[in-house]
Amino acid sequence: MMLLPKPAARANQLDDNMIPLINIVFLMLIFFMIAGQLTASELITIQPPTSQQQSPIEEHDAVLLVSATAVLALDDALVEANALADSLQRKIADSKDPQTFKLLVKTDANVMATELTDLLKQVRAAGILKVSLATQSLTDRHD
Template sequence: MTELVPPPSTSGKGLLDRVEDALLPLINLVFLLLMFFIVAGQLTEQPLPELPGSTRSEQEQAPEADLIVTANGQWQVRGATLTETSLLPELPEPDAENPLKIAADQTLSMADLEHLLQLLEKGGYTEVLLLTEPEA
């Protein structure tokens, strides 16, 4: 009677030699990954950013807004309510390194915000920061 399945070819190697041959690529891969993470971990010397929910120091203060937009769409600079024609002269000069900080009420409509941003763009402002408050 003949066998249906031929015996596995061992090519003259013992079981231990075959296991070592199979583990060698895995060992190489683990070594390369280890080297990658060692090198990648030392590329930057900048400290890690603060995680959300971490305690803030008491010396830190929220940034002050250059422009406040109320819920009903009024624009305020240093406490004074301004119109479309008087807004741009009261704002600081456009500066790419110090963007204009805008604090808008969370109920402000997108149309009102878009109108304001178009007005600011016409006035030369290319960089603006929209300040938000985290939900408690």
């Protein structure tokens, strides 16, 4: 009878158990990258006014956010109320076609109508003729 030497214990046996775990982690990462949906959060939290008529939001060149406390944000940058017209004129100058520049205004439902009117006067003074006001339907309201 011939004696065979005992096989030496593998030194990297612990590493072999980690490979399936790493594969599972990468598969989960790929799944969440494909299945997940990322949306950009807005700089200012607002609750838009409700409307019974809804039309789809058209493409726009800039977004103006107006909070209930009269804080303004133009394309994710805070803007002072007295500098709004200048900021809008810079946006118009940077656009491809200044004549078709479209502004989307997302305002909080608690903004007074007089404040909104003053704001829209500044928008018109900047030279913007196409303005849309974002609203939400009664069924989408998140009170």
